[in-house]
Structures are given as C-alpha cells and as structure tokens.
Amino acid sequence: MTPTTSGRQDLLARHCLSEDEFNKTGLQWDVLDKIRAIHEAEMSDLQHSAEYIYKRFLTVPDVHSVKVRVKDPDHLVAKIIRKKIENPDLEITPDNYADHINNGPYRN
Numbered sequence: 001m002t003p004t005t006s007g008r009q010d011l012l013a014r015h016c017l018s019e020d021e022f023n024k025t026g027l028q029w030d031v032l033d034k035i036r037a038i039h040e041a042e043m044s045d046l047q048h049s050a051e052y053i054y055k056r057f058l059t060v061p062d063v064h065s066v067k068v069r070v071k072d073p074d075h076l077v078a079k080i081i082r083k084k085i086e087n088p089d090l091e092i093t094p095d096n097y098a099d100h101i102n103n104g105p106y107r108n
Contacts (some may be wrong), residue, residue, distance in 0.1 A: 013080035017085075025084035027092070033078065034094045036073045046070045076101060 008029060012022055050068040057066040071079070080092055083100055092100050 010076055011077060012081075014074070015034050015081075017078065021085055022081055025081060025088065027081060027084055031092075031094065032077050032107055035080065035092075035097045036077055038094055038097075039071070039076050043070055043073075067097070 009019065012019060047070050050070060054066050054068045057063045076097075079101055080097060084090055084092060090100065
C-alpha cells in the first residue's frame with residue numbers, strides 16, 4: 001500500500017528522520033513506493049527462504065543459535081533514506097535496492 005503524504009510524514013517521524021533530511025537525499029517517494037511494493041510482493045518468498053535457511057543451520061552441530069527476519073516495508077524505506085543520507089552519491093533504484101540493503105551487521 002502506498003503511503004499518503006501524512007503517512008510519509010509519519011514514517012519519517014517514527015524513524016527519527018526529518019522532512020529536510022529526506023529532501024536533501026534527492027530520493028523520490030514514487031521510487032520508494034515502487035521499492036516498497038516490490039518488497040511487499042516478495043515478503044512471502046523471503047520468509048519461506050529464511051525459514052529454510054534457519055532450519056538448515058539448526059542441523060549444523062557447531063551452530064548454537066540462528067536469527068532470521070524479513071525487513072518490514074517501513075523499516076526498509078527508512079533504511080534506504082538513512083543510507084542515502086550517509087552516502088549522497090549512492091544510487092538506489094527498484095532494480096538495485098537489495099544490493100544496498102541486504103547486508104547484515106558485518107558488512108556496510
């Protein structure tokens with residue numbers, strides 16, 4: 001679902017991002033809405049893949065814990081905005097967003 005203008009402002013506020021910070025990124029809401037829609041469409045498949053990987057890791061004797069999650073669409077959009085604030089030259093599109101977002105705590 002595409003957020004309304006008030007929904008977008010609410011998203012920014014919930015993630016401690018200002019309208020000014022967003023505007024400086026050069027990101028367009030229609031691009032973020034498209035990324036959100038792609039992610040939402042893929043969430044079920046992502047969850048199934050995550051559960052499969054989780055179960056496989058649990059069979060490895062040296063693995064003592066595993067944590068998996070599929071990023072919430074609002075958190076995904078907020079992360080894209082933060083990434084763009086941190087690196088203004090970063091080009092994030094619906095075709096490449098996963099390359100910039102799908103990194104855990106050990107990659108940047």
